[in-house]
Amino acid sequence: MSFKPLDPDFNNKIRESFSRQGFMGFIGAELTGIRPGYCEIQIPYKRELSQQHGYFHAGVIGTLADNSGGYAAFTLMPADSSILTVEYKLNLIAPGDGELLISRAQVIKPGRTLTICRPEVFVVKNGAQTLCATALMTLMALHEKPDRPGEGSR
C-alpha cells in the first residue's frame, strides 16, 4: 500500500516527538525507519530489560509494538493533530531471546478519526530474525491539538 502524508514535515515531527519520550531514551530505543504509513523502532538488549529468564521482557516487546504502531499512524495525520492509542491486542509468539528487538508497524487502514495498524516485533539472535510478537491496534487522531504544544497550530 502507498500512502500520502497530510503533513509534509511528518518525518521531523515524529523524530522530535520521539525524542521527547523519556521512556524511549531510558530503555535505549532508537527510531530506525519512518515513511508514510510505516515506522520501525529498534532496541538493543541489556540486562535491565529482562524478564525472569533473562530474555527481553514482554513489557518491552509491547512497548515497541505500541510505539511503532502509534508513529506509523501519526505519519499520515495532519500537522495540527496529536495521536492517541485507543487499544491494541498483542500475541506473543516466541521468547524475546536475542541481542536486538525490532518492531515494524504498517498502517492497514488510515482514517480521518481512526487508523488501524499492524505492528510486528522481531527478535534478532546471531543475525537471524524471528517473529516474536504480532499486534493489531487502533489509533485516534485528536484534531486541532498539536503533539507539541505551541506548535503545529500556527
Next chain:
Amino acid sequence: MSFKPLDPDFNNKIRESFSRQGFMGFIGAELTGIRPGYCEIQIPYKRELSQQHGYFHAGVIGTLADNSGGYAAFTLMPADSSILTVEYKLNLIAPGDGELLISRAQVIKPGRTLTICRPEVFVVKNGAQTLCATALMTLMALHEKPDRPGEGSR
C-alpha cells in the same frame, strides 16, 4: 471468586520470580499485593517513564497490566510449572497523568492449560484514583518446566 492455590508456596515463588525480572527493578515497580487469583503492582512516576507530554508512557501501563495479569494467573499454577503470556488486549481509557500507577489483575477463569485474567490499571493523582486502562489476557501454564531452573521440580 475464591481460588485454591495448587502451590502452597505461591507467594514466595512469585516474589522471587519478580525479583529476577531486571525490567521491574529498572522501572521501579513494586509487587504490592498477592493472593490466590490476584496480583497488584505499583510504580511511582519518574520522568524516565514518560511519553511526549510527560505522562506515564503507554508502554509502562501495558507492562504493568501484562505483569500483574501474569502473576495473578501464576498464583494458581502448580509448583513445577512456568507461565507464558499468550496474548492480551489493552484499552487505554484515560491519560497516565499522576504520581503513581497501580495495576490490579484478577483471574476470571483458571484452567489447567489456559487461564484468563482481567488487569485494570489506575493512575493516582493527588490521592484520587482514575481507571487508566483495562485489559483482557490469556496465559498458559508450561507444566514440568519450573520458573526457576533447578527448583520447583525437586
Next chain:
Amino acid sequence: MSFKPLDPDFNNKIRESFSRQGFMGFIGAELTGIRPGYCEIQIPYKRELSQQHGYFHAGVIGTLADNSGGYAAFTLMPADSSILTVEYKLNLIAPGDGELLISRAQVIKPGRTLTICRPEVFVVKNGAQTLCATALMTLMALHEKPDRPGEGSR
C-alpha cells in the same frame, strides 16, 4: 456505575433499531433488558445455531456479545447519532452447551466519540448459568447521522 442518557427516548430508539436487524429475527434473538449503559440479549437454542458438536456456534456467541455491547453503548448516545463497532476481543471460556444464551453488556467508560463496553455471555443448562465468553469492545458514535434515516435529526 450510574449513567445519564442523553436521549430520553433511548429505550424506544434501541427497540426499534433492534427490530430492523434482520439477523436478530432470523436467529431468534430477543432484547430482554435495556437501561442506561446496559443491554441484555437472549437466544434460545435451536439446531440451526450449532457448531459441529451440537453446541451454540461461536459465531452466535460472538454475535450476541457484539450486539449487546453495541446497544449498551447506544443507550448513552445522543438522539441524532448512530453507532459503529470499532473492534472487539472475545475470549471463549466454556462450550456453548445449553438451552439458552444470555449476553449482558455493561459500559465501562462512556465518551463523546468512543465508548468502551464489557459484554459477558452466559449459557444456561438446566437452569444453571455458566460464563461462556467475555469480551472487551470499543464503539464509536457517529454524530449527526441518526440510526434511522429521516428520523432523529428532526
Next chain:
Amino acid sequence: MSFKPLDPDFNNKIRESFSRQGFMGFIGAELTGIRPGYCEIQIPYKRELSQQHGYFHAGVIGTLADNSGGYAAFTLMPADSSILTVEYKLNLIAPGDGELLISRAQVIKPGRTLTICRPEVFVVKNGAQTLCATALMTLMALHEKPDRPGEGSR
C-alpha cells in the same frame, strides 16, 4: 509460508466437520478454499443476515472470521485432535455493504498446542472487493479428542 499438514486427510476432515455445523447451512455459508494453513469461506447476501441499515450484520462478519480462522488452524492439526477457539480480536474496517462476503484466514504461527491465525474479511460489491474486517486469533488443539466422535482415534 508453506506448511506441512500432519493429517493427510485434512481436506475431507474439514469439509465433513463444516457440514455438521448447523449454523453454516442456516446462514448459507460455503467452504470455498482449503489448503495447509489456509481456509476461505463465502456467504452471499440475504436480507436475513442484515443489521439495521441493511448491510451484512457484524455478527455474520465475525462468524466468518472465526470459522475460517478455526479451519485454517485445523488443517495443520493431527487426525486425532479437535480444535477450540481460545480468543479472537476483530477490527471492523468498512461497512458490510455488498452482495457477497469472503473470509480468508492464514496461519501466522502453528504450534503443537496453540496456533495463531489472521482472518481477513472482504465484502464484494459489483465485483469489487473491499477489506471489511481484519482479525487476530488464537486456537488450541485438543489432542486425542477427534472432532468426529468415534473416528480419528481409530
